[in-house]
Amino acid sequence: MTTGQWWIVALSEQLAPGKVLAAVCNGQQLALFRNSEGEAFALEDRCPHRRVPLSPGQVRPGGLQCPYHGWTFDGASGRCTDIPNLRRDEKIPPAAVAAYPVAELNGFIHVLTGEGEGEAAPAAALPGAAYRASGREYTGTAVVGIGFGHYLDLMLDGTQCLLSFPGVVITDFFMGDPRLDGGYLVLDRGAVWAGKGVGPAFVRDHPLLVRTRVPLAGGDITAELLDADEQPLVTVLIGASANLRGTTSLAWRGFAHERAAGAPFGWRLRRLAGRAPFTVAQAIDARAVALVEAAPSRERGGAAARTIPITPAITAAAGCNGARAQQETFP
Structure with missing residues (x-):
């Protein structure tokens, strides 16, 4: 057993x-x-x-x-x-x-x-097991300078610190409360196509969603960019685990789905050019992370305490536009 x-x-x-x-x-x-x-x-x-x-x-x-x-x-x-x-x-x-x-x-x-x-x-x-690639994959590995528990929490509180989708702005607007799905906490955040405006309409209308699925135990994180009908545009699976001296090991695979209805021309052009539809941050802006407020991650700690004992971590979620990323690509 x-x-x-x-x-x-x-x-x-x-x-x-x-x-x-x-x-x-x-x-x-x-x-x-x-x-x-x-x-x-x-x-x-x-x-x-x-x-x-x-x-x-x-x-x-x-x-x-x-x-x-x-x-x-x-x-x-x-x-x-x-x-x-x-x-x-x-x-x-x-x-x-x-x-x-x-x-x-x-x-x-x-x-x-x-x-x-x-x-x-x-x-x-x-x-x-749940990862099923379709089309060209974009993959990579890294060791990032943030503790494992903090990495999981930050994926909920400040996804944009750790992950980005070129041509997309991830907002600070949570589309409802985190929900427990088996051994995972799932959260949706509003997102918009870059250049589409950030005024009051931006708050009322989010044509895109970024959905993160973070485990209560283990380190398999799924992040998806979804359209308004909740159909996937990009899927990424990140394997994370504790490395030494407070760092975190990462290994990821991801791909863009065929569906691209409503996507701006620039986004479709990047796909045709073979550019990666996402980036996973390898160098994380510590100042930006320090400004992130603890929010949905509090639910992860509470849910884990009720199910599987884990070490609690302090985290937080605001703009992390300073996060820099690199991408390895395997054809």
């Missing part, structure tokens, strides 16, 4: 056969690697011999080889399979490194962490 938590830790294309990737997921340092058959594994990024990182090592037929003394560890069990300085007739001591279950789905590599046992999980239970 699976009792831990599945996290998105990387993008599938980051891990080519025979390659190793150092990652931090939920505060745990991992060495991800893929064998020649294409299967992905995750080990604790520390050799039990001298506690040096395993991630600079090489993938061997028996698993991942430590770069220091050459001990090799099986990806599935973490058991040591080879020590070079032993004679072939000598028994390998029962050395092992922690191994974590891995699952790939819809372009995301998931790792199971936490207490309890669990070798597998139904595909529907994986954070990336």
Whole structure:
């Protein structure tokens, strides 16, 4: 029975056969690697011999080889399979490194962490299960200088600090209260096409919505740009988890839907040119974040306290136009 938590830790294309990737997921340092058959594994990024990182090592037929003394560890069990300085007739001591279950789905590599046992999980239970790309994808990874709990709360309170849609202005107007949907808190914010005016009509009429879906436990965040009929224009799935020293790891995939009725010519032209329909902020404006008022995120803390124990975080929501972003694109 699976009792831990599945996290998105990387993008599938980051891990080519025979390659190793150092990652931090939920505060745990991992060495991800893929064998020649294409299967992905995750080990604790520390050799039990001298506690040096395993991630600079090489993938061997028996698993991942430590770069220091050459001990090799099986990806599935973490058991040591080879020590070079032993004679072939000598028994390998029962050395092992922690191994974590891995699952790939819809372009995301998931790792199971936490207490309890669990070798597998139904595909529907994986954070990336609901993501279904259509057309060209825009993807990327980053480590941002904000704590994990704050990142989740800020995605509700001040979405524009962390995410933007070129040609769209995300407003501070909440379209109703946050609503609980399973293990997620969902919130809609009004948005308008850029250049369409910000006077009184702007307050009364919001032809667009930005919907954020933030988990009470785990780190799979969905953000969507919707039209007035609540039909999706852009969908983004961001996998977030705690990195070291108060930072947050991110890995995301997103795409623009075919529907573009009512979109300005400039927005349609950017799509035809292949420009990304969204950006995820990698450098976050700390001054802007400090001005954000705590609002919908208070509901996340309360709902989580009633369901799943988590560490509360202080947050907040106002304009964060100073947030800068970069985007990686994989054709």
